Amino acid sequence: xxxxxxxxxxxxxxxxxxxSKRSKFAWxxxxxxxxxxxxxxxxxxxxxxxxxxxxxxxxxxTIGIPVGVAVIVSAFVLTGIYIQRANxxxxxxxxxxxxxxx
Amino acid sequence: xxxWKYTFPTILLTLAAxxxxxxxxxxGQVEKQxxxxxxxxxFLVFVAxxxxxxxxxxxRTKTAKDFYAAGGGITGFQNGxxxxxxxxSAASFLGISGLVxxxxxxxxxxxxxxxxxxxxxxxxxxxxxxNLGKYTYADVVSYRFERVPMxxxxxxAALVVVVLYLIGQMVGAGKLxxxxxxxxxVYAVIIVGVLIIMYVTxxxxxxxxxxxxxxxxxxxFGATIIAFGALYFASDGTMSPERMFQKAVxxxxxxxxxxxxxxxxxxxxxxISLGLAxxxxxxxxxxxxxxxxxxxxxxxxxxxxxYATGWIGYFYILTFLMGFGAIVLLTGHPEFADPAAIGxxxxxxxxxxxxxxxxxxxxxxxxxxxxxxxxxxxxxxSGLTLAGAxxxxxxxxxxxxxxxxxxxxxxxxxxxIATVVLGIIAILLGIAFEKQNIAYLVALTFSVxxxxxxxxxxxxxxxxxxxxxxxxxxxxxxxxxxTTLVIIGPTVWKEILQLGDPIFPYKYPAFISMTVAFLGIxxxxxxxxxxxxxxxxxxxxxxxxxxxxxxxxxxxxSH
Numbered sequence: 001x002x003x004x005x006x007x008x009x010x011x012x013x014x015x016x017x018x019x020s021k022r023s024k025f026a027w028x029x030x031x032x033x034x035x036x037x038x039x040x041x042x043x044x045x046x047x048x049x050x051x052x053x054x055x056x057x058x059x060x061x062t063i064g065i066p067v068g069v070a071v072i073v074s075a076f077v078l079t080g081i082y083i084q085r086a087n088x089x090x091x092x093x094x095x096x097x098x099x100x101x102x
Numbered sequence: 103x104x105x106w107k108y109t110f111p112t113i114l115l116t117l118a119a120x121x122x123x124x125x126x127x128x129x130g131q132v133e134k135q136x137x138x139x140x141x142x143x144x145f146l147v148f149v150a151x152x153x154x155x156x157x158x159x160x161x162r163t164k165t166a167k168d169f170y171a172a173g174g175g176i177t178g179f180q181n182g183x184x185x186x187x188x189x190x191s192a193a194s195f196l197g198i199s200g201l202v203x204x205x206x207x208x209x210x211x212x213x214x215x216x217x218x219x220x221x222x223x224x225x226x227x228x229x230x231x232x233n234l235g236k237y238t239y240a241d242v243v244s245y246r247f248e249r250v251p252m253x254x255x256x257x258x259a260a261l262v263v264v265v266l267y268l269i270g271q272m273v274g275a276g277k278l279x280x281x282x283x284x285x286x287x288v289y290a291v292i293i294v295g296v297l298i299i300m301y302v303t304x305x306x307x308x309x310x311x312x313x314x315x316x317x318x319x320x321x322x323f324g325a326t327i328i329a330f331g332a333l334y335f336a337s338d339g340t341m342s343p344e345r346m347f348q349k350a351v352x353x354x355x356x357x358x359x360x361x362x363x364x365x366x367x368x369x370x371x372x373x374i375s376l377g378l379a380x381x382x383x384x385x386x387x388x389x390x391x392x393x394x395x396x397x398x399x400x401x402x403x404x405x406x407x408x409y410a411t412g413w414i415g416y417f418y419i420l421t422f423l424m425g426f427g428a429i430v431l432l433t434g435h436p437e438f439a440d441p442a443a444i445g446x447x448x449x450x451x452x453x454x455x456x457x458x459x460x461x462x463x464x465x466x467x468x469x470x471x472x473x474x475x476x477x478x479x480x481x482x483x484s485g486l487t488l489a490g491a492x493x494x495x496x497x498x499x500x501x502x503x504x505x506x507x508x509x510x511x512x513x514x515x516x517x518x519i520a521t522v523v524l525g526i527i528a529i530l531l532g533i534a535f536e537k538q539n540i541a542y543l544v545a546l547t548f549s550v551x552x553x554x555x556x557x558x559x560x561x562x563x564x565x566x567x568x569x570x571x572x573x574x575x576x577x578x579x580x581x582x583x584x585t586t587l588v589i590i591g592p593t594v595w596k597e598i599l600q601l602g603d604p605i606f607p608y609k610y611p612a613f614i615s616m617t618v619a620f621l622g623i624x625x626x627x628x629x630x631x632x633x634x635x636x637x638x639x640x641x642x643x644x645x646x647x648x649x650x651x652x653x654x655x656x657x658x659x660s661h
Contacts, residue, residue, distance in 0.1 A: 018651075033225075
């Protein structure tokens, strides 16, 4: 990419908006996924009986099963939330930057 | 493709005849199943269909971009399915359901770990990779760095991962086919090798993609039928998971211990390390990363992860249902019993899903799922072979040895030669490792991918102060430390080499080897005051602008 184009983009305020919004969002979402996953793994490691608690009195189903399934579903939901925001905010900013500098 | 026209019918016939002959041949071994006619018919239909696709793809594969990236014309939805097809290996299909069958809840812990890497890939890597690279992830890690050493590092790490993964797949393939089709191990491995050489050399990424898409569709379809069919029968027609769990607890030797976490994760450090390897290892698998170059732009790359995560997550939930269904429907039924095998069922725990297919849908469903299991191996192995061939032709041959002075046709020819050579190596490794314990391979593959490929990729995208020297120090340290720690760890040192207590106490070394890699990159870059380093710092600005906006990124090809 030519140096003057790089400078034109970098001096565009929308570029800074895009970069700061996206990196803040992407890293927060990554940390959220890590927190969900490691919370699960650490409970597995430190407090097995908690996950083996019956879901209701007399149930065979334990708390661990909906929790495990919820971690799987949360991974999918997080990607969906990211897509939503990327489609509405990040793509619009990217398009506007391109229109202004190219 | 004149050569193709002549060879196509011959190869197809030979294969058909070969498999029929081999199937009727040596049936002496105990493990081998009797000739499975529906399975063989369905498998031949699959092979014929995929070879037809390969023929179609071959006529559309002319440029390097076609060969490596299917012309960049795959949609996000298609790529999501293909990624799922590339990632859901026979090991996860049969292995996880077998683990649930044997230990109950513990199987779910693995599934979760294998899934949670995907959102991270979407948030931090997918779009950036698409914006910066062309055909391989090495394009991204050598973007602003010294080409020869960085490509050599990235290609070596890629090849190590590909070969380790290939061994596991080939041995799994041979054993699985032996059990399912009654084919001799060596024949099975050769058939897999020959088929993937054909898919990849003639049809490149386009054929590979469609083989993976079809396989993903078949696997999801088959697994859905088995899982919900099993739930139906295991819950006396009520479709109530609670009812199925009750019956499973009654019948399973471990009783209600199967409903909560067991011995799989006991040491917290091991748990954290396993999590790191599963999570970030996924983000360092070259055959997965390569798939992001097959779509037209960053938006489609992002979409593909969304679909892939959905399909893979759904699939893991199915494997959990299958495991519990197998406990109820197989245990205590003499037609599936084999007291000598692990778990007391025919073929051992890993055949739980396959036996369950028979219990749910008779011989027809068994045949279908056997063919799907074979298709699964073909899809994963062709993705791996293509990734390995690209590392050889695009990274090592074109960029390291020839310094970029080759034309496209020479590069394509080299990648086809590399495919054939890798296919033959895969066959030979499959034969050599037949009797070996390959349990350590998963630990090793994911640990290497998380400790070498992933750190240099992540840091080259986000760390503006990274220099060639820092990346080389961190990348090689990650690769070497992960490999060494697995060798001196419990699985290889104690169980395989039987040298007594392991020097390193953990099975998964990622928490150390990843730290070493990131520290190596950081310190090596900080201490690098060379002129070259200053240029690399300066070049980050332009790289970041392209990465963020996609301006200047590789487009889709015109046709």
